[in-house]
Amino acid sequence: MKGFQDHFSALATGYAAFRPGYPPELFAFLADLSAQRAVAWDCATGTGQAALGLAGHFAQVIATDASAAQIAHAVPHPRISYRVASAEASGLADASVDLVTVAQAAHWFDLPAFYAEVRRVLRPGGVLALWGYERLIVPNEIAETFQNFYEQTLAGFWPPERHFVETGYRDLPFPLAPLMAPEIALRAEWNLPQLLGYFGTWSAVKRCREATGCDPLLPLAAALESDWGSPAATKPLKWPTFWKLGRI
Secondary structure, X not given: OOOOOOOOHHHHHHHHHHOOOOOHHHHHHHHHHOOOXXXXXXXXXOOOHHHHHHOOOOOEEEEEEOOHHHHHOOOOOOOEEEEEOEOOEOOOOOOOEEEEEEEOOHHHOOHHHHXXXXXXXXXXXXXXXXXXXXXXXXXXXXXXXXXXXXXXXXXXXXOOOHHHHHOOOOOOOOOOOEOOOOOOEEEEEEXXXXXXXXXXXXXXXXXXXXXXXXXXXXXXXXXXXXXXXXXXXOEEEEXXXXXXXXXX
């Protein structure tokens, strides 16, 4: 079994503060797919971004993450039970869950073991929804600087599993007959410090710092400032989503 690859525990505070939120229509779509709305399992919940959206539609959300640091920074909610557990060994009872969700994390899993766990815990007719979001789309005035940072400064620092995100999960193994998903995008209006905070949550930035002893965000901030204008000004940002979606 592939061991837990912990790229994000050290980034938990920033992850909670700077990751983009999911739009309400994403969770309404998932709820409509579910024959029952008793229990949802949000696997690899991080600090609970997706779990919070699910809590508006399901009586109970069990949100697990293999990182205790991420769970420690999760946002409390009366219908969410946060637990430290791996994707491959959830601790959930057999046939106890109506929906399993994984947001921007399935590419880190031991997928055969995870899919076996999903088949064990989902009720008949239950839904498995894996999704992620594509590379950030930024305004034209900062697009070249952003592209150079992503493709040149961070080249060689992305973990190999990032390949699945770059290809929109097209070649991610998936054992269920696919269901169609709508076109949904994450959107935000952020100022420059917020955008830099988001970049600071990237595993490649963490690896670059560790390998070089330098913070790649410092020259990036200087380069962006000349094109951004006032750092307090906000700009529109967009992350299109991609999906692997199926029913047991």
